[in-house]
Amino acid sequence: MRAFRVAYDGRPYHGFQRQPDVPTVEDAILDALADLDVLASDASTDRARPVPRGYAAAGRTDAGVSALAQTVAFDCPDWLTPRAFNGRLPGSIRAWASTDVDEGFHATHDATSRAYDYHLYAPGADVDRAAAALACVEGTHDFADLTAASDRDTTRTVERATATRDGDLLRIHVRADGFLWELVRRLVSLVHAVAIGDRDLDAVSRTLDPGTIPDHERVGPAPPGPLVLRDVTYPGVTFERDPEAAESARAVFAAANETAVARAATTALLRDGVVEP
Known part of the structure; x- marks a missing residue:
């Protein structure tokens, strides 16, 4: 079983947890895992869609909330690194670190x-x-x-x-x-x-x-x-940063930050201009 640190800009999403008819972070993650063919073939019928064996996430962030250290864990093949994961994830969601964990690890319940x-x-x-x-x-x-x-x-x-x-x-x-x-x-x-x-x-x-x-x-x-969501801690668990995946995340969020800074300057001009043109 492997646990992944996942960062995302939550603004385009209606929260983390799957919901019908609206985009969520979890749906994007599960879409990526479906493309990578790592979903369980014997998924429980009480789930809305198949998930990998042992799948769980650290928390259910609300609509618009972002995360640096959302944690998802599940059974997966050795080749599924953060870099490989990012190959199927949208740019606003980036896996950037991972670690192997014991069978039975639960990303929600084991967080301290x-x-x-x-x-x-x-x-x-x-x-x-x-x-x-x-x-x-x-x-x-x-x-x-x-x-x-x-x-x-x-x-x-x-x-x-x-x-x-x-x-x-x-x-x-x-x-x-x-x-x-x-x-x-x-x-x-x-x-x-x-x-x-x-x-x-x-x-x-x-x-x-x-x-x-x-x-x-x-x-x-x-x-x-x-x-x-800045951090989630697990006793005895240390995540290893994937340099290429982390750089991909840094580049994506740096571009978003540059856009936000420019937008802030634009709205400041509008704010001040209506007072003193």
Whole structure:
């Protein structure tokens, strides 16, 4: 069995998980594996489409969310390297590292922590207030008021939560033993409200005590586009970078970055020009 690190720009996709009639990252991955003829011939009939034996992924990122270290693992032939995988994947999805793992390895259940980064445009935000708000969520808490999921255990342990400034951006980094649906994006909304003074620091403590704030005061999720699945850790598992595959990924995302920078300059001109032509 082999595990692959997969990076992708999530903007063109309706999330990771397969869905009918819309493009998803998982569908693109399975299309590539079908082209490579590595799908199981005896796939379970309860699946929407065939998958390789032992197939699982580290997480189900939402529509528009990107990833650096999404992890997919499955039985495959020795020749299926990240470079070979990329030969059938679309350019916005790149495998860049891999490792052999024991039979029975499960990319979802064997992960001991995941980390996300969110790049928040917040030129007027106080980074110290943001950092103080994030410090409050470290440790084990009930995050029921920071998720859209309410039908399961909502307790999670946040190992690290930090905020650093990069120009007009706040980079919010959160590592935890697991994440609930929209937890990071709702946490970003709460931290932003504290950082710009719309809410006091006590609002974080009240949010971590479910039932103490009315539903209409619960924060909604921040936009998905700036969110990236940064890392997924597995005990005793070390991924080996494939130099050619990693360079392919770097080139693809560098080109996308150049386009985004140019587009940002264009929209800035439009913004400023309507005020002072």
